[in-house]
Amino acid sequence: MIAARAMGGALLLAGLAAPWLASEYVLSVLIVSLWFAYVGQAWNIMMGFAGQLSLGHAMYVGLGAYAAAGLFVFTGIGPWLGAPLAVIVAVIAGAGIGWLGFRFQVKGVYFALLTIAFAEFTRILFDHITVLGGSGGLFLPVGQRSGVDLINLRGGPVMFYYVIFVMTVAITALSWALLRTRLGYQWQAIREDAEAAEAVGVPVFRTKLLAVMLSAGLTALGGVFFAFYYNTLFPEQIFAKSRSIEMILAPIIGGMGTVLGPLVGALLLTPLGELTMAVIAGLGVTNAGVRQVVFGVLLILVLWFLPQGVWPWLTQRWAKGRRQ
Amino acid sequence: MTDLLVVDGVSRSFRGLRAVSEVGFTVPEGGIVGLIGPNGAGKTTCFNLIAGVLRPDQGDIRFAGRSLIGLRPDQIAAAGIGRTFQIVRPFPELTVRQNVTVGALLRHRRVADAEAAADAVLSRLELATKADRHAGSLTLPDRKRLEVARALATNPRLLLLDEVMAGLRPTEIDAMVAILVDLNRTTGLTILLIEHVMRAVMALCQHIVVLHHGELIAAGPPAAIQSNPTVIGSYLGEEALG
Structure with missing residues (x-):
């Protein structure tokens, strides 16, 4: 606990000071890291807390991104109204998938397959929605990038950094708080043994559905950020299976079901990915797949040596160190 | 009767x-x-x-x-109606107290109240000293007691x-x-x-x-x-x- 607090405090201070210390490049890496931490936290609520595996979370990113971006492009209405719309769209989609899966007792990997199927279906669907650009993509108008316009989320990297920083801190605090609520206990009970949870009065169907809906809605907010930060949306990218996988690496590496695991995982993985790319480029290797291979090997090593993830391992080490 | x-x-x-x-x-x-x-x-x-x-x-x-x-x-x-399972089914990654608290949450909205109720059940079943251990680490007799405790916590x-x-x-x-x-x-x-x-x-x-x-x-x-x-x-x- 003390280790977690110290770590949290240090991260918070470093995070606040980062824009003044970091170069533009490092800041962009931090933005991506925090984005993965944010969506990793959102996914962790569903899988880490409630034990429901989703391998299609890119769908909620995409739905959120398209909802807010579409509203902005066509009506000029900014993300403060676009975000609630994004959340509503994603929550409805999540509720639909959850209802189907849980109503018909689709469990474990089969439920995960269902989430992949829906994400793929949505990707193909958006490829054909011509009003939203179809496969040709949707582009947000890029105005001046020097000023800060928080209302329309138009501005430079520093503004975007603070936005995603606040989002990540908020979702981490939310995760912390959720685990200590009645709902958090019931989620964990379902994760551990749904039948035993039901026997002590946990309404399993409803409780699982809540996890999916909350996770979907929060992930959609990550999509809104994505849309306004990158300004371009392609169904092939935003709904990609590879993105769904990429999104869940941080919580898996960091420690599923823990509050700081997704954060630690993302802050390790994204910079490491960048470093790998730099080293690979420095060595003159041009194969595009090398980074993925390095990631894959890393994932295998972590799962082999630290099956609980990096964060639980660190806290255990600290606890041991203090006892000695 | x-x-x-x-x-x-x-x-x-x-x-x-x-x-x-x-x-x-x-x-x-x-x-x-x-x-x-x-x-x-x-x-x-x-x-x-x-x-x-x-x-x-x-x-x-x-x-x-x-x-x-x-x-x-x-x-x-x-x-x-509370029940236990023939083959015990604890929530292994949760602590003994958390296991029983899940049961107590059926009657208590607030987690703090449920924890207090869980602690009372734990001392009744002589599990109080093991409250902070992971349920997965318990011996079979303790798991059986935990099974009873969790069911009892639903009052x-x-x-x-x-x-x-x-x-x-x-x-x-x-x-x-x-x-x-x-x-x-x-x-x-x-x-x-x-x-x-x-x-x-x-x-x-x-x-x-x-x-x-x-x-x-x-x-x-x-x-x-x-x-x-x-x-x-x-x-x-x-x-x-x-």
């Missing part, structure tokens, strides 16, 4: 095999009733029918005057115990019997238990129901059951002689 639980002509088949066939018995409010019989007699199926995990093909199950047919297990728990009127003595040493059995007797006397908790350990059954139960091949073959007070020739022939045989 009024009957808290009425099992009325209940049957359930699995692919043509009649696991439970027109079984009927009652459990009086405040009583302790034993459900015995050889392996495969349909005892656990009976529990699953009462707890709502399975739905009977025919017959009715009434609890406190209200039919339980069609209710989900969580609704039946909320109605006041049931009727507790279904599925072989909570199995695998325990005689002293541990005596300790468990003492706890159950104490609960029954002090809180008026009604208990229906499946048990193979006859020394526990005889010490606890005022009434015993015997199942064999899914059918009820005898019911009555312990002394009558022990000397019932049908029961000795089909189940008690060895133990009665030994």
Whole structure:
């Protein structure tokens, strides 16, 4: 606990000071890291807390991104109204998938397959929605990038950094708080043994559905950020299976079901990915797949040596160190 | 005494095999009733029918005057029936206290209140010193106690115990019997238990129901059951002689 607090405090201070210390490049890496931490936290609520595996979370990113971006492009209405719309769209989609899966007792990997199927279906669907650009993509108008316009989320990297920083801190605090609520206990009970949870009065169907809906809605907010930060949306990218996988690496590496695991995982993985790319480029290797291979090997090593993830391992080490 | 639980002509088949066939018995409010019989007699199926995990093909199950047919297990728990599983099912990654708190959250909205209730149950079952351990790290006797604790934390009127003595040493059995007797006397908790350990059954139960091949073959007070020739022939045989 003390280790977690110290770590949290240090991260918070470093995070606040980062824009003044970091170069533009490092800041962009931090933005991506925090984005993965944010969506990793959102996914962790569903899988880490409630034990429901989703391998299609890119769908909620995409739905959120398209909802807010579409509203902005066509009506000029900014993300403060676009975000609630994004959340509503994603929550409805999540509720639909959850209802189907849980109503018909689709469990474990089969439920995960269902989430992949829906994400793929949505990707193909958006490829054909011509009003939203179809496969040709949707582009947000890029105005001046020097000023800060928080209302329309138009501005430079520093503004975007603070936005995603606040989002990540908020979702981490939310995760912390959720685990200590009645709902958090019931989620964990379902994760551990749904039948035993039901026997002590946990309404399993409803409780699982809540996890999916909350996770979907929060992930959609990550999509809104994505849309306004990158300004371009392609169904092939935003709904990609590879993105769904990429999104869940941080919580898996960091420690599923823990509050700081997704954060630690993302802050390790994204910079490491960048470093790998730099080293690979420095060595003159041009194969595009090398980074993925390095990631894959890393994932295998972590799962082999630290099956609980990096964060639980660190806290255990600290606890041991203090006892000695 | 009024009957808290009425099992009325209940049957359930699995692919043509009649696991439970027109079984009927009652459990009086405040009583302790034993459900015995050889392996495969349909005892656990009976529990699953009462707890709502399975739905009977025919017959009715009434609890406190209200039919339980069609209710989900969580609704039946909320109605006041707690159960344990024959093969213990703790939440392994959660601590002992958290395990029991999940049960207590059925009656308490606030986690702090549920934790306080859980702690009270834990000390009653002599698990208080192990409250912060992960449930997965407990020994079998402790897991059995945890199973009872978690069910008790839901504050049931009727507790279904599925072989909570199995695998325990005689002293541990005596300790468990003492706890159950104490609960029954002090809180008026009604208990229906499946048990193979006859020394526990005889010490606890005022009434015993015997199942064999899914059918009820005898019911009555312990002394009558022990000397019932049908029961000795089909189940008690060895133990009665030994």
